[in-house]
Amino acid sequence: MASFSYPFLLCVLVWSQIGICLGSKVYVVYMGSKTGEDPDEIMRNNHQILASVHGGSVEQAQASHVYSYRHGFRGFAARLTDDQVSQISKMPGVVSVFPNCKRVLHTTHSWDFMGLLDDDTMEVLGYDTKNQVNIVVGFIDTGIWPESPSFSDVGMPPVPASWKGRCQPGEAFNSSTCNRKLIGARYYMSGYRSEEEDLGNTDIVSFRSARDSTGHGSHTSSIAAGRYVANMNYKGLAAGGARGGAPMARIAMYKTCWDSGCYDVDLLAAFDDAIRDGVNILSLSLGPDAPQGDYFSDAISVGSFHAASHGILVVASAGNQGWPASATNLAPWMLTVAASSTDRDFTSDIILENGRNLTGESLSLVGMKDPTSIISASEVNAGYFTPYQSSYCLESSLNSTKARGKVLVCRHAESSMESKLEKSIVVKEAGGVGMILIDEEDKNIAIPFTIPSAIVGRRTGAHILSYINRTRTPLSRIMPAKTVLGSQPAPRVAAFSSKGPNALTPEILKPDVTAPGLNILAAWSPAAGRLEFNILSGTSMACPHVTGIATLVKAVHPSWSPSAIKSAIMTTASALDKKRSPILVDPDGKRGNAFDYGSGFMNPTKVLDPGLVYDAHPSDYIGFLCSIGYDEKSLQQITGYNTTCDHHSLVTASDLNYPSITVPNLKDEMSVTRTVTNVGKPKSVYRARVSLPRGINVTVVPDRLVFTSFEQKMKFTVTFKVAAPTKGYAFGFLSWRSRRSRVVSPLVVRVANSDSGLLR
Numbered sequence: 225m226a227s228f229s230y231p232f233l234l235c236v237l238v239w240s241q242i243g244i245c246l247g248s249k250v251y252v253v254y255m256g257s258k259t260g261e262d263p264d265e266i267m268r269n270n271h272q273i274l275a276s277v278h279g280g281s282v283e284q285a286q287a288s289h290v291y292s293y294r295h296g297f298r299g300f301a302a303r304l305t306d307d308q309v310s311q312i313s314k315m316p317g318v319v320s321v322f323p324n325c326k327r328v329l330h331t332t333h334s335w336d337f338m339g340l341l342d343d344d345t346m347e348v349l350g351y352d353t354k355n356q357v358n359i360v361v362g363f364i365d366t367g368i369w370p371e372s373p374s375f376s377d378v379g380m381p382p383v384p385a386s387w388k389g390r391c392q393p394g395e396a397f398n399s400s401t402c403n404r405k406l407i408g409a410r411y412y413m414s415g416y417r418s419e420e421e422d423l424g425n426t427d428i429v430s431f432r433s434a435r436d437s438t439g440h441g442s443h444t445s446s447i448a449a450g451r452y453v454a455n456m457n458y459k460g461l462a463a464g465g466a467r468g469g470a471p472m473a474r475i476a477m478y479k480t481c482w483d484s485g486c487y488d489v490d491l492l493a494a495f496d497d498a499i500r501d502g503v504n505i506l507s508l509s510l511g512p513d514a515p516q517g518d519y520f521s522d523a524i525s526v527g528s529f530h531a532a533s534h535g536i537l538v539v540a541s542a543g544n545q546g547w548p549a550s551a552t553n554l555a556p557w558m559l560t561v562a563a564s565s566t567d568r569d570f571t572s573d574i575i576l577e578n579g580r581n582l583t584g585e586s587l588s589l590v591g592m593k594d595p596t597s598i599i600s601a602s603e604v605n606a607g608y609f610t611p612y613q614s615s616y617c618l619e620s621s622l623n624s625t626k627a628r629g630k631v632l633v634c635r636h637a638e639s640s641m642e643s644k645l646e647k648s649i650v651v652k653e654a655g656g657v658g659m660i661l662i663d664e665e666d667k668n669i670a671i672p673f674t675i676p677s678a679i680v681g682r683r684t685g686a687h688i689l690s691y692i693n694r695t696r697t698p699l700s701r702i703m704p705a706k707t708v709l710g711s712q713p714a715p716r717v718a719a720f721s722s723k724g725p726n727a728l729t730p731e732i733l734k735p736d737v738t739a740p741g742l743n744i745l746a747a748w749s750p751a752a753g754r755l756e757f758n759i760l761s762g763t764s765m766a767c768p769h770v771t772g773i774a775t776l777v778k779a780v781h782p783s784w785s786p787s788a789i790k791s792a793i794m795t796t797a798s799a800l801d802k803k804r805s806p807i808l809v810d811p812d813g814k815r816g817n818a819f820d821y822g823s824g825f826m827n828p829t830k831v832l833d834p835g836l837v838y839d840a841h842p843s844d845y846i847g848f849l850c851s852i853g854y855d856e857k858s859l860q861q862i863t864g865y866n867t868t869c870d871h872h873s874l875v876t877a878s879d880l881n882y883p884s885i886t887v888p889n890l891k892d893e894m895s896v897t898r899t900v901t902n903v904g905k906p907k908s909v910y911r912a913r914v915s916l917p918r919g920i921n922v923t924v925v926p927d928r929l930v931f932t933s934f935e936q937k938m939k940f941t942v943t944f945k946v947a948a949p950t951k952g953y954a955f956g957f958l959s960w961r962s963r964r965s966r967v968v969s970p971l972v973v974r975v976a977n978s979d980s981g982l983l984r
Contacts, residue, residue: 248323250290250418252489253312254526255298256319257533257864266294273315274300277308290414290489296499297530301489303418319861322521324415326485329366329440329510330541330764351832356473356779358384360407361449361771362503364486364494364510365441367434367479367749368409370401372442372756374450374747377404380472389476389501394433405451408476409434410497415489416482430751434479439749441477443760444509446747448768449473449775458759459589461570461707462745469772469828470779476503486510488523495527499534504778506531507771508540509764514550515727519849520862525555529862532557533842537778537786539771541763542735543722546665548819550722551734556880557845559774559790560734562821563721563741563766565810567714567802570670570705570743570759572678574660576691577699584660584678587670587759588648591704596657598631598700600692604654617647617659628655631676631700633688636663648673658702660688665719665811669761670743676702681811713801717820718742719810721763724819725953725972729852730888731877733972736790737797738807738821741766773828780832781903787840787881788901794883795838795967796831797824799957817955818970823884835904835965838883847873848880885958886972887944890920895943900960900967902931902938910960910967912940917954917973921947924958942971950975 253273258266270292274285290301301324304312313321357380368375382404389408391399402409411434430437450468457463478494480486498506512522519525528538540553542562553560572586577595604626605614614621617634632651636644644661651659652675659677662685671679680688692698718741726734744765748758770793777789784792799821801807807825809816846859850869859867874880878887878896887894902908908931912924923943931938942958956971 248325248419249303250301250324250415250489251304251309252301252322252324252492252523253299253318254320254322254520255317256861257530258294258296258298259864261298263294266298267292270300273312274302277304277311290418291493293492293496296496296534297526299492301415301492317861319858320521322488324419324487324489325512325523326419326487327491327510327512328485329481330543330762351780353470353776353779354472355782356470356775357381359470359505359775359779360384360387360474360476360503361470361775362476362478362498362501362506363441363445363448364478364480364491364498364506364508365444366438366481367411367431367436367441368406368445368475368477369436369442369747369749370403370406372446372747373453374442374446374468375403375406375475376451380404383407384474386502387474389497392434395431395435397431397433397435405475406477407474408501409479410477410494411479412490412493413482415487419487420484430483434477436479436749437751438483439752439758440481440509440764441479442747442749443758444507444764444768445475445477447744447765448507448771449475450747456745456757458587458745458755458757461587461589461705462568462759466745469769470775473775473779476501481510491523492527495531499531499536503536505771505775506536506538507768508538508553509762509767511541511543511552514543514545514552514722516552516554519555519728520858524553528555528558529845532786532845535786537774537789539767539774541767544720544762545722546720548723549725549727551724551726552722554726554728554732554734556729556732556848556882557786559770559793560736560822561763561767561770562723562735562738563718563761563763564715564738564807564821564825565668565718565742566740567709567711568743569668569708569711571708572676572705573703574678574680574688575701575703576688578691578695580691582680582684582688584680584684585668585670586678586705587672588675588677589704590676592658592676592701595699595701596631597629598633598692598698599626600689601632601634604632617650619650622650622654622656624654627651630656631658631660631702632656633660633662633685633692636661644671644679645673648675648677651675658700660685660702668718668742668810669720670705670759676704678702713803713805713808715740715801715807715825717807717809717816718761720761721820725888729877731886732880732882733818733822733884733886733970736794736822736884737770737824737826739766739769739826741769770826773826773831776828777831785839785841788837788903791837791839791883792831792834793826794823795836795969796827796834797822797968798827799824801825818884818972819953823968823970833904833965834967835908835962836900836910836960836967837903838881838898839901840881844881848877850874851877851879884970884972885942888974889976890944890946890973891976893943893945895941897939897941899937899939900929902934902936904962904965906934907932908962910962913959913961914971915957917956917971919946919948919950919975920954920956920973921945922956922958922971929960944973946975
């Protein structure tokens with residue numbers, strides 16, 4: 225593979241979640257909330273703890289120290305032995321000690337598709353959003369390319385006086401590189417360096433600064449908050465004007481992710497600084513492995529808890545593993561995003577000599593002038609490779625004599641980590657002039673292949689192989705990629721998008737919503753493929769779409785809590801596609817459910833006026849933690865308050881005032897409570913409507929809510945009763961309707977001792 229393609233390849237494909245903790249030498253010592261201590265005193269105390277496990281040696285303690293977390297929460301990171309970990313975990317004030325796991329990172333037309341205009345407009349459906357210039361969106365990612373037109377500060381007012389962040393100088397990046405758009409930039413590599421130097425990998429780091437060498441951070445930040453760009457395109461494809469969801473909001477970049485991934489101790493340092501700096505929204509397109517660990521042994525859960533406690537909404541990607549119970553970033557104080565399509569595809573026509581015209585996905589701009597012989601890769605196996613192995617076009621598996629001058633039909637294994645782009649390189653190096661790649665799982669992801677190529681699903685692939693087998697001289701021609709608008713149905717949940725149920729706390733539905741994450745065009749780093757803009761797929765791309773809309777909500781409603789903003793986004797989402805049919809799920813086109821898309825596809829045209837919100841505050845999360853078994857000692861350390869479960873406990877975790885309702889273990893009958901706050905017309909009446917989950921009776925008391933004032937709160941109870949035998953989970957909806965608003969919550973129920981099937 226050509227040397228230039230490595231970083232390009234790394235970011236073009238769906239970013240998967242792979243947490244690597246084994247063999248870690250660095251650990252996070254988490255000590256809960258900061259309660260007014262002087263930051264310098266916190267660092268001295270951290271050194272004292274380290275000295276106590278280093279035989280009293282202050283020098284060894286300082287040498288082992290990596291970070292102190294002392295602004296948004298308490299704790300530190302250090303190089304520790306197993307015995308030292310054991311000693312520290314038993315010390316007073318220590319909540320948890322966990323290894324320095326590595327996380328790997330999990331659009332022009334998308335905003336048109338969702339109903340927003342493509343310019344720097346300060347008005348959204350009658351609401352003035354000019355206050356977005358005072359909203360700071362923080363991104364924990366791979367850095368940023370400041371010179372991109374998406375990050376221009378032309379016409380922007382001075383930096384808000386409340387901002388306390390900095391523009392950290394480094395390689396190819398100085399303190400003046402920031403501007404009135406990109407107002408903060410920091411980078412973190414101590415955790416990365418501590419782990420990777422033992423592996424000899426530190427030489428591959430590009431730009432020891434906040435500058436983006438891989439493109440991912442530039443891409444995600446421009447989706448959420450990029451400026452209007454008059455002619456954004458990918459090599460001529462998808463041309464048009466484009467902008468982010470909140471184009472006049474400020475950006476602060478916290479670079480924690482390097483060429484091989486993102487380490488926990490660096491992520492926590494970024495959270496700690498972001499809380500102090502004064503960000504309003506945090507966006508993370510990365511996450512842990514599935515299944516996710518305990519909330520307070522997971523860096524993102526820890527950091528986001530303290531961010532939420534400081535009034536910062538954290539939006540995160542659900543992951544790209546695609547199977548049931550694979551969703552991560554599961555904490556209820558986060559907003560977790562699945563990925564779906566828009567109605568725009570990038571396709572290449574495949575013309576067979578028998579006159580059949582088929583279609584595949586591609587970003588390859590090179591086509592074939594004349595029909596060319598087509599053959600299955602299984603027939604060109606080389607050396608010790610079997611025909612089955614060569615059918616996957618593995619490196620060195622193809623016989624160049626048999627492959628030369630032909631189009632090869634290759635396969636891509638489901639859930640395979642092999643690169644689709646690299647397969648086209650293998651075919652090219654064997655002398656092939658084109659490739660058709662059969663890949664049912666990810667068939668809708670467009671790839672910039674090096675030769676004329678297209679991805680097809682299993683059914684189309686079977687048709688092509690049948691044509692080859694029954695034709696004496698099979699010929700085909702692959703045309704250059706083109707942009708196709710109006711593809712239906714849309715949106716569809718992407719095949720790679722991670723799904724529920726919540727494997728850690730099944731009473732909390734995850735993901736929360738879905739947003740565009742398939743073939744998204746946005747800003748890029750020229751250091752990663754000599755492009756200004758690029759097309760990527762993944763929940764990494766869906767997450768900043770929600771971040772951008774959350775920023776607009778914060779601009780219009782600056783006093784709203786993180787949970788109120790989340791509620792507005794969730795309860796105005798839709799489980800129907802643009803044709804008013806139920807949302808389907810790739811690759812098989814089956815009808816989706818709440819485990820695929822949460823509350824549904826985000827609707828930015830309704831989110832600023834949700835009518836009612838389900839609000840929650842840190843005390844509510846304390847009750848949630850009590851309900852799942854946290855003891856009072858741990859809670860007091862986490863929160864920094866002398867709290868007890870007597871004052872906060874919920875009956876079950878299902879009682880958390882969440883915008884969705886999940887009952888995973890229904891025994892005959894169960895009731896949950898919710899409280900809604902009126903943020904619409906002062907005088908309004910809402911009536912309950914229920915779409916029943918299969919085999920379940922649902923009653924709502926009261927079923928009519930009469931509000932007489934703005935911000936008035938009203939409580940209601942939802943009772944579930946088994947009506948008929950059911951298997952697995954059943955899905956429904958609760959909708960509160962007034963003359964001008966619909967406030968919709970998914971209902972997810974599983975009867976105790978029913979079939980263990982996750983979805984149906």
